[in-house]
Amino acid sequence: MASTDIPVPRPLDRPDSFTQRTLRAVRDLILSGHFRPGDRVNEAELAEALGVSRGPLREALQQLTSEGLVHRIPHRGTFIPEFGATETVELYELREAIEVMAARLAAERATPEDLAELRRFLDATGEVLHSSDEAHYPRDLDFHDRIVAIAGNRQLQARCREVHQLLHVARSRSGFRTERAHQAYDEHRAILQALETRDPDAADRAMRAHLRTGLAHVRQLFELSEPD
């Protein structure tokens, strides 16, 4: 078709709509902690700051509402939700539902290359972990995302993204730190092993155990910070 060698016609360069850009901007503001749980969003002010009118902003807020990152009360305004112990536990249970299923599917569908790459990834994080004795484990979510990707189900992947987002906000409040890097790493290895034996039930058990440990840890944090 295209006869010449011009770099690229790029139908992709079209800057996407104000609504989409605004959506990403506001989402980042929430995830980055600029807006904190309990805060109220002033539409006119925020629209001005982002350089758009209230129309696109309102569409973006509507989307964020269904993502759960924002809560709208009629005639009152838009608020950043506060996640208590109950909500956080519910999110963890949803996460367990999705990621356990993803682990099952990954055990059935992973290609040899998938497994090899996952192993390399874990080896790399293992080295980092043992050399510098970090108590933090920044690549935890990376591992989980990779497994959901291997599962090859877009619906699961999309929901997983959403849940991780919400948990990020839910945990942000009490200065959450994993502090259990080595344990998590060991559990990740167990999951990898289950995948390599292509045993969905074993993958199920390993992933579930891993997530429940995480939930138990978060529960403990909540009980410490507020006996709710």
Next chain:
Amino acid sequence: MASTDIPVPRPLDRPDSFTQRTLRAVRDLILSGHFRPGDRVNEAELAEALGVSRGPLREALQQLTSEGLVHRIPHRGTFIPEFGATETVELYELREAIEVMAARLAAERATPEDLAELRRFLDATGEVLHSSDEAHYPRDLDFHDRIVAIAGNRQLQARCREVHQLLHVARSRSGFRTERAHQAYDEHRAILQALETRDPDAADRAMRAHLRTGLAHVRQLFELSEPD
């Protein structure tokens, strides 16, 4: 506070916003089959028909987009998505993730009353099923919704609703009929039994088996209608 006995001050009577009403209206139009997969939505026309301006309609469409009931292409318009075999299978897998988890939680959390009511419900549907030999099983979803309700996790419940909606649209195209009412009924009894023994693993297995049977059935329909 309120000293007098006037019926009710009712802060609830406030008719909710145009956006909310429009959202429900359009959702119903899609679920009822008025809009069919592949159809395009004309904003001006639909807004006029619903008696609102394009603003609220666009906010409603934005929400429907994140529910997956609608697909927007920039500068092209809003379309009702067409669910092929791949998408439908993915939805079933997501459903399995959610409802299996719900069954596990229900096994742990169901009160005796919950179980008694669920049993009454199943008995009632059983009678209907055996007296009039309906091939159709209209209360199938009811049963599933009850279990998710018993699980008592709002996040799971909300996602479950969404998935059921999408599956409704996905199946609507090829004049889907269950045709396996008696089998489904038996499987439901098995699930109930697992719940009554309060065995999460048994509930897991029973629910998973039930949903996989359903998926196998749908797969068969797709292979018949289109060898995709």
Next chain:
DNA sequence: GGTTTGCAAACTGTTGACAGTTGACACCTC
């Protein structure tokens, strides 16, 4: 002094109009 009542400012909900893009049809060329 404490409670109620009545503004008034601030903000959200909604609208109609304008700007930019897309897709189709007609026309022109070879």
Next chain:
DNA sequence: GAGGTGTCAACTGTCAACAGTTTGCAAACC
């Protein structure tokens, strides 16, 4: 007639202004 080009109507994206609601404050009243 096939292929390319120009034009136009239809529709989406965006905006600025208007309408209705909420909330805080202040004055009035008991």
